[in-house]
Amino acid sequence: MPKITIDKERCKGCQLCILYCPKGQIRPDKNLNKKGIQPVVFLGGDCSGCKFCAIICPDAAIEVYK
Amino acid sequence: MDKIFGRPKSLRDIPTHYCSGCGHGIAHRLISEVVDELDIRERIIGVAPIGCAVIAYDYWDFDCCEAAHGRALAVATGIKRVRPEAIVFTYQGDGDLVAIGCAETIHAANRGENLTTVFINNAVYGMTGGQMAPTTLLNQKTATTPFGRDAKSAGYPLKISELLAQLSGVYYVERVSTDSPVKVLAAKRAIKQAFINQIEGKGFSLVEILSACPTYLGMKPTAAVKWVREEMTKEFPLGKIK
Numbered sequence: 001m002p003k004i005t006i007d008k009e010r011c012k013g014c015q016l017c018i019l020y021c022p023k024g025q026i027r028p029d030k031n032l033n034k035k036g037i038q039p040v041v042f043l044g045g046d047c048s049g050c051k052f053c054a055i056i057c058p059d060a061a062i063e064v065y066k
Numbered sequence: 067m068d069k070i071f072g073r074p075k076s077l078r079d080i081p082t083h084y085c086s087g088c089g090h091g092i093a094h095r096l097i098s099e100v101v102d103e104l105d106i107r108e109r110i111i112g113v114a115p116i117g118c119a120v121i122a123y124d125y126w127d128f129d130c131c132e133a134a135h136g137r138a139l140a141v142a143t144g145i146k147r148v149r150p151e152a153i154v155f156t157y158q159g160d161g162d163l164v165a166i167g168c169a170e171t172i173h174a175a176n177r178g179e180n181l182t183t184v185f186i187n188n189a190v191y192g193m194t195g196g197q198m199a200p201t202t203l204l205n206q207k208t209a210t211t212p213f214g215r216d217a218k219s220a221g222y223p224l225k226i227s228e229l230l231a232q233l234s235g236v237y238y239v240e241r242v243s244t245d246s247p248v249k250v251l252a253a254k255r256a257i258k259q260a261f262i263n264q265i266e267g268k269g270f271s272l273v274e275i276l277s278a279c280p281t282y283l284g285m286k287p288t289a290a291v292k293w294v295r296e297e298m299t300k301e302f303p304l305g306k307i308k
Contacts, residue, residue: 002070003067009081010081012085012086012087013086014086014087014280014287014288015286015287015288016087016287016288016291018288019288019291020246020247037086049070051070051071051247052247054071054072055071055247055250055251056092056244056246056247056250057091057092058084058086058087058088058089058090058091058092058095059081059082059084059091060072060073060074060077060091060095062071063069063071063072063073064069064070064071064072065067065068065069065070066067066068066070
């Protein structure tokens with residue numbers, strides 16, 4: 001099963017990955033990161049490895065594994 | 067399980083100073099990916115602009131140079147003529163390339179310098195506080211046009227790509243966007259083509275990237291990319307111009 005990892009300290013919370021995830025597997029995190037920004041979190045469910053989240057991420061905070 | 071997408075080698079592993087949702091981060095990464103794929107990291111010299119991307123050289127892990135405001139193409143011309151084997155590109159915003167650097171841009175293009183230019187068009191001055199840029203859309207509110215840009219007093223959005231495409235020295239001009247993953251992939255193809263043109267000695271190549279500036283558009287990043295897709299592309303249609 002493909003999966004993604006999100007660097008929470010690098011995430012600036014723009015939520016573009018949430019906008020473009022076709023499976024709805026990314027959500028805002030409940031906790032803030034060290035900069036006080038609300039990062040996003042991968043739910044760990046049905047990921048197709050389409051890389052949309054990583055391609056649109058302006059901070060290169062997402063890695064995709066397949 | 068293999069990593070199928072990660073940070074390119076030419077992009078340093080440090081946080082950028084850009085605002086949340088800024089298109090500069092995507093453009094930086096695309097250039098780094100293209101440099102890695104073409105294996106030109108030891109040959110490339112970037113020229114950073116003045117503007118939000120002024121410290122782009124801190125983020126790219128290859129040789130870079132800084133130019134005075136708008137003069138990136140003049141500096142790049144000098145570098146290319148002294149080091150013709152180097153792959154030289156400029157990375158410029160709309161205030162840099164279209165406003166103060168308009169003369170340098172037009173003349174470098176008209177001379178047909180064998181250079182690549184990556185032009186980030188976000189329709190506003192980002193670094194200095196959201197003032198009107200030459201590419202600001204009509205009726206768009208900025209710090210210096212609080213009631214919207216009025217053509218009578220502030221003129222019309224300057225389409226520099228169409229303007230440059232008319233020059234004989236220009237080989238390749240394409241306008242792309244970073245508002246969705248599919249458009250980002252198209253932007254990467256265009257940037258790659260612009261670098262290949264230079265490697266093959268074809269002449270001046272310019273890639274205009276429509277990019278969101280959520281901070282000075284006064285929108286959330288998700289709304290800003292929608293604005294780029296729906297409003298900006300009406301004035302600046304995407305596609306290959308030359």
